[in-house]
Amino acid sequence: MSILVVGSVALDSIETPFGKKNEILGGSATFFSISASFFDKVNIIATVGEDFPKKHLKMLRNRNIGTDGIAVKSGKTFRWEGRYEYDMNVAHTLATHLNVFQDFSPDIPQNLRNSPILFLANIDPDLQDKVLSQMNNPKLIACDSMNHWITGKKGSLEKFLHKVDIFLLNDAEARQFSGEANLLMAAKAIVAKGPRSVIIKKGEHGVMYYSKREHFIAPAYPLETVFDPTGAGDTFAGGVIGYLSKAGKINDATIRKSMVYGSIMASFAVEDFSVNRLLDIKMPDIDKRYSDFKKLTRF
Amino acid sequence: MSILVVGSVALDSIETPFGKKNEILGGSATFFSISASFFDKVNIIATVGEDFPKKHLKMLRNRNIGTDGIAVKSGKTFRWEGRYEYDMNVAHTLATHLNVFQDFSPDIPQNLRNSPILFLANIDPDLQDKVLSQMNNPKLIACDSMNHWITGKKGSLEKFLHKVDIFLLNDAEARQFSGEANLLMAAKAIVAKGPRSVIIKKGEHGVMYYSKREHFIAPAYPLETVFDPTGAGDTFAGGVIGYLSKAGKINDATIRKSMVYGSIMASFAVEDFSVNRLLDIKMPDIDKRYSDFKKLTRF
Numbered sequence: 001m002s003i004l005v006v007g008s009v010a011l012d013s014i015e016t017p018f019g020k021k022n023e024i025l026g027g028s029a030t031f032f033s034i035s036a037s038f039f040d041k042v043n044i045i046a047t048v049g050e051d052f053p054k055k056h057l058k059m060l061r062n063r064n065i066g067t068d069g070i071a072v073k074s075g076k077t078f079r080w081e082g083r084y085e086y087d088m089n090v091a092h093t094l095a096t097h098l099n100v101f102q103d104f105s106p107d108i109p110q111n112l113r114n115s116p117i118l119f120l121a122n123i124d125p126d127l128q129d130k131v132l133s134q135m136n137n138p139k140l141i142a143c144d145s146m147n148h149w150i151t152g153k154k155g156s157l158e159k160f161l162h163k164v165d166i167f168l169l170n171d172a173e174a175r176q177f178s179g180e181a182n183l184l185m186a187a188k189a190i191v192a193k194g195p196r197s198v199i200i201k202k203g204e205h206g207v208m209y210y211s212k213r214e215h216f217i218a219p220a221y222p223l224e225t226v227f228d229p230t231g232a233g234d235t236f237a238g239g240v241i242g243y244l245s246k247a248g249k250i251n252d253a254t255i256r257k258s259m260v261y262g263s264i265m266a267s268f269a270v271e272d273f274s275v276n277r278l279l280d281i282k283m284p285d286i287d288k289r290y291s292d293f294k295k296l297t298r299f
Numbered sequence: 300m301s302i303l304v305v306g307s308v309a310l311d312s313i314e315t316p317f318g319k320k321n322e323i324l325g326g327s328a329t330f331f332s333i334s335a336s337f338f339d340k341v342n343i344i345a346t347v348g349e350d351f352p353k354k355h356l357k358m359l360r361n362r363n364i365g366t367d368g369i370a371v372k373s374g375k376t377f378r379w380e381g382r383y384e385y386d387m388n389v390a391h392t393l394a395t396h397l398n399v400f401q402d403f404s405p406d407i408p409q410n411l412r413n414s415p416i417l418f419l420a421n422i423d424p425d426l427q428d429k430v431l432s433q434m435n436n437p438k439l440i441a442c443d444s445m446n447h448w449i450t451g452k453k454g455s456l457e458k459f460l461h462k463v464d465i466f467l468l469n470d471a472e473a474r475q476f477s478g479e480a481n482l483l484m485a486a487k488a489i490v491a492k493g494p495r496s497v498i499i500k501k502g503e504h505g506v507m508y509y510s511k512r513e514h515f516i517a518p519a520y521p522l523e524t525v526f527d528p529t530g531a532g533d534t535f536a537g538g539v540i541g542y543l544s545k546a547g548k549i550n551d552a553t554i555r556k557s558m559v560y561g562s563i564m565a566s567f568a569v570e571d572f573s574v575n576r577l578l579d580i581k582m583p584d585i586d587k588r589y590s591d592f593k594k595l596t597r598f
Contacts, residue, residue: 086480181385184521205504206518217518217595219505222483256598296516297596299555 001139001245002041004112005032006131007121007234008101009046009056009070010078013094014273016228017086024274025056026080028121028144031231034278035238035265036119037063038286040245042238043112045069045131049077049100059279069109073100088226089203108134119241121234122146125157132163140250142166142241144233150177158193165250167195168237174200183208199240199259201233207259214252218259221267221293228273232266235278239265264289300438300544301340303411304331305430306420306533307400308345308355308369309377312393313572315527316385323573324355325379327420327443330530333577334537334564335418336362337585339544341537342411344368344430348376348399358578368408372399387525388502407433418540420533421445424456431462439549441465441540443532449476461493464549467536469500482507498539498558500532506558513551517558520566520592527572531565534577538564563588 012026033042043066050072060067078101081094105127113136120128120143128143141164149157150173157177161167167190175181178189183200187210190198197211204226206219239262247254264286271277311325332341342365349371359366377400380393404426412435419427419442427442440463448456449472456476460466466489474480477488482499486509489497496510503525505518538561546553563585570576 182523182525184523188523202504205501208521215521215595216598217521218598219516219518222507222514222516224481224483226481253598260598294598296514299515299517299552299559299593 001116001248002043003036003117003119003241003245004043004045004069004108004115004135004138005029005036005119005121005238006045006106006128007032007119007123008078008104009044009048009052010080010101011052012230012274013079013081014228014230015083016088017084018227019273021273023079026230026274027078028231028234030056030060031234031269031275031278032119032121032238032241033060033065034063034275035235035269036242036245037065037238038265038283039239039242039261042066042242043069043115045106045108045112047071047073047100047104047106049073049075052077066112069106069112071106073103075100077101082230084229088229091230106131116140117142117241117245119143119237121237122149125149125153125160129156129160129163132160140165140241140244142168142237144168144237145173145177147173147176162194164195166197166199166240168199168201168233168240170201170203170233171205174198184210197255201236203229203232207236207263209255209259214255216252216256216259218263219297221263221289222296223267223270226270229270230273231275232270235269236262236266239263260290260293261286264293300415300547301342302335302416302418302540302544303342303344303368303407303414303434303437304328304335304418304420304537305344305405305427306331306418306422307377307403308343308347308351309379309400310351311529311573312378312380313527313529314382315387316383317526318572320572322378325529325573326377327530327533329355329359330533330568330574330577331418331420331537331540332359332364333362333574334534334568335541335544336364336537337564337582338538338541338560341365341541342368342414344405344407344411346370346372346399346403346405348372348374351376365411368405368411370405372402374399376400381529383528387528390529405430415439416441416540416544418442418536420536421448424448424452424459428455428459428462431459439464439540439543441467441536443467443536444472444476446472446475457492463494465496465498465539466494467498467500467532467539469502469532470504473497473499483509496554500535502528502531506535506562508554508558513554515551515555515558517562518596520562520588521595522566522569525569528569529572530574531569534568535561535565538562559589559592560585563592
């Protein structure tokens with residue numbers, strides 16, 4: 001199949017206990033698409049400013065990622081500045097400059113409206129709905145969200161989620177959205193609100209998949225060093241959706257495997273700043289970690 | 300085989316968001332032995348005061364748990380008072396009255412010195428060493444510890460761990476003992492200090508086994524309600540050691556299965572106060588959860 005991802009392409013300035021980097025490539029659509037590109041064809045819908053380095057677009061195209069949907073607008077590219085403490089679990093936002101992303105409201109090019117798989121990264125749920133309304137019945141609709149929209153646009157999000165097959169969010173967001181402290185109760189409550197299934201991302205503690213029919217849990221791939229967790233969630237989503245697209249069918253077995261591939265992709269992403277580690281690996285590296293993960297968890 | 304456990308038998312007063320109970324049966328040896336008794340023969344070495352209710356000893360004997368090594372001393376039984384907040388992850392100790400447990404320094408009865416498996420629950424590492432010195436070459440030596448001994452008797456603990464096959468501790472203790480924030484690094488550092496293997500208990504986030512040759516990770520059995528986490532760690536250890544004793548051989552495959560059985564036993568323990576839930580279940584209930592867990596985690 002092929003995947004359309006709608007989200008951000010950004011320049012991040014990141015500080016972790018391992019160092020500091022300014023204006024490195026970031027954004028949800030970036031991490032997602034590079035991760036998914038190991039498995040299948042991806043096209044990006046996003047917007048950047050005139051200042052966005054051409055080399056990044058070239059890198060994406062060299063990976064066979066479709067960039068025709070990345071609009072270059074007059075103004076500056078979305079910038080995010082963040083800092084991580086020693087435990088790496090919480091991102092502290094130092095500054096957010098939305099710039100051209102502020103007015104992001106894409107018209108999906110005609111040739112991309114037939115994409116069978118749609119991933120709506122973390123954007124305003126009203127915008128997620130507006131994008132979906134332009135599509136011609138995708139077979140699989142997945143989306144992410146964040147605390148900002150759960151707080152400020154809960155009604156819109158809940159309405160939109162009825163149209164969604166897979167809703168991805170992290171553990172803190174799942175607790176906030178459901179009002180349940182226990183994650184299994186949270187997953188049940190979220191699925192009762194509309195989406196066909198939910199994936200709760202627990203960072204270093206792994207992932208949980210929940211639908212009315214199926215339930216899957218997996219630990220995270222254990223790493224000795226987490227260098228920069230930025231983009232881990234979107235990279236995970238890219239692995240999940242990328243694998244499902246390549247598999248060509250969505251059932252219990254492919255969903256379980258997709259989540260392990262997602263975890264493996266995220267395990268690479270956090271080993272360096274930006275998408276550097278993802279650009280460094282090849283499919284055999286991914287398969288090796290998949291096989292290691294099987295050995296680590298079998299009983 | 301058969302197991303000798305050395306630890307506490309206590310009376311707990313516990314407050315959780317679900318209620319409050321006074322002077323209920325607790326103690327590391329209690330949770331461990333009831334959990335292990337589902338798998339194999341266990342004998343307890345402990346001490347209680349004259350006030351310890353006879354009904355508890357009778358209950359243990361009715362489960363074929365050997366209580367001849369529980370010395371009844373003049374004085375009062377060890378009492379612990381604790382409280383859990385809504386998230387249930389941290390026990391707040393309100394009071395500890397060691398009473399007769401203060402002078403616990405057991406002479407192991409001759410007929411128990413040949414026990415092939417020894418579990419030394421959380422007691423002074425000097426006392427753990429003293430107990431071990433009385434034993435006739437057990438085939439498997441496992442022990443627990445806690446922050447109190449890591450802080451106050453690190454030298455004794457490190458010396459003793461060279462004699463230990465499996466060292467069990469929780470994630471916070473593993474970080475404290477090793478000085479490593481990352482749990483994989485912590486596990487490596489701990490094994491480098493002496494024990495043949497380490498099991499790091501991460502509560503609701505599962506478990507990690509690490510030795511120089513093998514590495515295993517598993518999520519926790521997901522529960523909708525955690526009623527009272529007291530004793531979960533010792534119940535886990537009882538499932539691990541109980542299964543290994545029943546299996547009769549200790550290798551990579553039996554260790555992996557033992558850890559899943561340990562997690563299953565702990566999942567029952569936390570569903571009610573004290574050992575109530577453990578007294579309520581039968582082997583088919585355990586096998587059912589084991590099979591559910593396999594379905595939940597396979598990919």
